[in-house]
Amino acid sequence: MLESTMRAMVLEEFGGPLVLSEIPIPRPAPSEVLVRVRACAVDRFDTAIRAQVRERANLPLILGHEISGEVAEVGSGVEEWGAGDRVVSSLYLTCGRCRWCRRGRETICENFRGHVGVNVPGGYAEYTVLPSSSLVALPESIRHEEGSLLANVVGTPFHALARRMRLTAGEYLIITGAGGGVGLHAIQVGKLLGAQVMGVDLGEAKAAAMAAAGADRTIDPTLVDLAEVAREWTGGKGVDGVLELVGPATLSSSLGSLSKGGRLVIVGSHTGDAWTIDPGLVYRNEWEILGSRNVTVDELATVVSLTDQGLVHPIIDQVRPLHDAEELQQRVLAGAVIGRDVLVP
Ligand SMILES: [Zn+2]
Structure with a gap:
């Protein structure tokens, strides 16, 4: 009772x-x-x-x-x-x-x-x-x-990377804002899917957290040029995917990091509403710019299972x-x- x-x-x-x-x-x-x-x-x-x-x-x-x-x-x-x-x-x-x-x-x-x-x-x-x-x-x-x-900070990047970006093993992934709650779990999901993962965020505490979560490489975009580092990291090609958790403050350098045929998935934006883009770059490179919103109940069940198996922490x-x-x-x-x-x- x-x-x-x-x-x-x-x-x-x-x-x-x-x-x-x-x-x-x-x-x-x-x-x-x-x-x-x-x-x-x-x-x-x-x-x-x-x-x-x-x-x-x-x-x-x-x-x-x-x-x-x-x-x-x-x-x-x-x-x-x-x-x-x-x-x-x-x-x-x-x-x-x-x-x-x-x-x-x-x-x-x-x-x-x-x-x-x-x-x-x-x-x-x-x-x-x-x-x-x-x-x-x-x-x-x-x-x-x-x-x-599970439903938000793990589920959100799972839906974004597995379903929307269709990230596959061996691909190169950049995550902006990767030191935040969603970002740290996005690093784990990216690694689980077999990608090389670069975490982007500000300061040493976030860099340490991103590395602990499994990032292969971390950078502070106020100290180096993200697009330049991305080219160097991938032998000049650019990355296959960018998970964008920041918004207009990083969107242009995120696009500049993409390879031909790359996918940019926008999950969050807390640095303003407006962003300028050259449509010519999008069609010449056949870039895919996608939105992603939280997680479905079916995918949440998968996230629970991955956590149960010790594949996500x-x-x-x-x-x-x-x-x-x-x-x-x-x-x-x-x-x-x-x-x-x-x-x-
Ligand atoms: Zn409905």
Whole structure:
């Protein structure tokens, strides 16, 4: 029998504090599952929602979209999950019926309803309600703290490199912003797929983290010319793929690093919105410029399996209790986190 209330960090006004509150435990509707949150990783996205510089959200709000936990109760019609099942959740709220959902590309769902932790309450709480179809089973071999990293910082580069870029063994890959949470796991995925990987980021701490994650080479683009180093690294040809996590600040040198027929996959952009490109370079080189968005539930299951087999290692910095959410968000904003910090509600 569940208790009737839970602890949650509640955002009552944009830009305001996260308030530790005792609130009613939500109940699962049909096709939904009540999950006892065991770990919720803290993302820069959470801070952007809180500051209201990203998607619209309704207040009061419980942030947190990187969730691992145990099934506590299932709504009517849910037969695939039972109490006690260990699960991780994908981030997106999708319809399951549109043409893209039917084709296994639900990250571009035509009836996209938003994110867990933005458009419905998230994981900065002891319990949260999630769509049954968003959940993937988590084996005992993976701790919940690790599980909370899989859908975003591991899943995002997996979708980007394996599916969108179609990276294959022996290819050369550059990852910009590779010292961040997604980037460090992108290095691991790139190595797993058999590529030579160069990590690009600022400063010695990031260089050490990129090397520890498996990068064959690391550079600081403020000290050397990325395109020049890329040519030298590949015997003059240029790299087969660039995973772009930075945006306009690095996009031009990323393109300048590409070989003929190269693929540039854009996953993130936090250095502005506008970017100038010479279309002649794109068609003469038959470059592919692709977008990539998070991970599908099917791919998340693959990511769980890769982690279970010890082929991917989630990189966790600090693990803290729920009421330290404020401090962990400040660490994210200060750029102090290597990998991810995780709340354990
Ligand atoms: Zn859909």
